[in-house]
Amino acid sequence: MADAPSENFYAQLTPESEFDRLAEASAYVPLPEDWYVGSADIVGSTAHIAAGRYKTVNTVGAAVVSAQINAAGGMTFPFVFGGDGAGFAFPPGHLERARDALARVLRWADQSFGFEMRGAIVPVAEIRAAGLDVSVARYRPSPTIDYAMFAGGGLAWAERQMKAGRYRVEPAPEGAVPDLAGLSCRWTPMKARNGSILSILVLPRPGAAPAAVAAVSHRVVAMTRDLARGGHPVPPEGPSVTWPTGDIAIEAHASRGKGSLLRRKIELLATTLIANFFFFTRLKVGSFDPTHYIKVTRDNADFRKFDDGLKMTIDCDAETRARIEAVLEEASAAGIVSYGLFEQDSAIMTCIVPSITSDNHVHFIDGAAGGYTSAAMAIKGRPEAEAIA
Template identity: 35%
Template sequence: MSLVQPRNDRFYEELPAFTDFAKVSEEHAFVELPGDWVLLATDIVQSSDAVAEGHYKTVNMIAAATLAAILNTAKGADLPFVFGGDGAMAAVPARLAAPASAALAGLRNMAREVAGLELRVGAFPVADLRASGAGLKVRKFELSEGNHLAMFAGGGLDLAEAMLKDPERSAAYIVPDTGGEAPPPLDGLSCRWEPVFSERGFMVTVMLRPARGQAEGLRAILADLDARLGIALTEADPEAAPVHRSNLRFRFPPGGLWREMRMVGWRRGRGRVLARALFESVVFLLAQLTGRRIGPLVPDRYMGELRRNIDFRKFDDTLRLVLDLSGDQTAALQAYLDAEQEAGRLHYGMHVADSALITCLVFSLDKSRHIHFIDGANGGFTQAARAFKQNRA
């Protein structure tokens, strides 16, 4: 058997990255995913009920666990993915579709047993999405060296989400239960940061989509947010970014430690996971207090990378944002979005909270491979998505 990966498998790894977020509006720069790739998708059933019951952090953890399971199965391969708060999606080459689907089937069992939540899991061949009239194009946005966020266009993610939630349309694509699923590989998944509180007034979660073409519509929206509202999203380090060193809080033991132990350690040895998490938390606390390197952890470097590696701005046909805004900016943003929606130029959904939640995937401190998913507290993207869908109806 050849050890050389087919070139198709390295499609995303070899895709050039861009660093200027303004270029997300360059529709011509998006590239079609190979037709033999598969889009894996998860969605938590009745996530709004879980939010109402105060379990949104658990919802976020299961969504992030989707990506942990897939990326660990891929053993370090660079893959395009998006975190959606109450679900996630990732595209994989054909050779990874079966093992990654099996990992997600195991995750579904974990979600049932540990959290009492039902997880939809689907595997949609890119060729099938195209045959149904949707494209699936991607670009690679560099957060920091070696850490990327995928930007998607073409409607394929929307179609997969709609199919996943429709029992008739999804029947051929649902990953089945076999009864013998192994525990999912969730190494690197953690939730040790305390909620991140706004420093300016409010943590605002926004989903918005231009009604006209992606390039023209997005350019106009990004320009308006900057010129009219003072929200400069295209800067390398926007003032409205939700995470700063000053609002990152770490306590010992971390509040999310037990949730991490139950999920990551499910059927794999919770005691071992707890012991390791406690040890890592002590090491992190000592490094923070002394400012000195301990093993692979260089505290100043890590904290700087963490800020850059937050997914607070992303695009998947819909612009998704988590922003720290003043009261005046929040009111001005809502007024602008209402007016633009009334004029037929965009659709949007918005949720306002006092804080946001961070869920982390830390694969290697030595190689600076870590990414951090952020969502508004008390329902963030789940609540914004509900408003977004109502406004599009």
């Protein structure tokens, strides 16, 4: 077991409330040398997206985080959602639990949805030996939640190693299931109100000056300030619900454990019908206030982040999109960044809700028709893609 300062490193970081500040390298603190980085994604996710399964892809990606949260037993650790997967970091005393939780998700993704999923756990010391780093910051979008931001290129390097088959975590034995308590996907897709939902992915080019990369990120974020609520894709009144939801089967797979899938679907149909009644009427029941819950859901949404680069899912008009693309194209031509953009007509939200009566629920935002995964594919189609592969 590592010493307490290493174990408690992330919990002791002071959250940053200004998103702009996170474009600067000085906002980040290197992970302790004895920590580990975990990574996972779905193999062939673009084909699943083309087949109309992006909500399922998103849920499986979020399941990586959900399983780690439940395995952590209350420990605060950094994680980031990537659309078709996730990245996270943890101290050495948590290694076996993290590996087991990840292995169970890899098996569950195949058993429940036929997804081949890969995962890896990489020592931070080996990332640094490769000449990169993993630094983190905590960003607080609302008074009740904060999200990890990553910099240094190490998380992206770990993902590349995973795709090359190194540091591999094997799936758990047949029949193993992860603890995905709290993982849900009940909100209806959120239609664009300004024109389109724009997924933005901006990655620093190898050798680019950090100050130049930060300047590009500052310019892009500044352009979103002219959009309503900074381009926040969740409506001001919060997300909406319908019944029955078409995502019941996905959530049933996530929450049934080893029980009957049919029984879990019936249970979810009943509980969501009751929940939707209170969301529609806004009637309070006990300590649960649906109006407050929806407001917190909106405010807690993770629609922009730094994950070894800038990622945003915004409700964007055509003029702002053109201005953003012009800035990114100029920066790309200058060898500063690579970028990918992807438009769709709505956004989706996947949630991790430990308790409906607490305000620390996590809400991951992505585009509804490809999102970050399709933006990444747009980068791969650009001439400079070889430099960041």
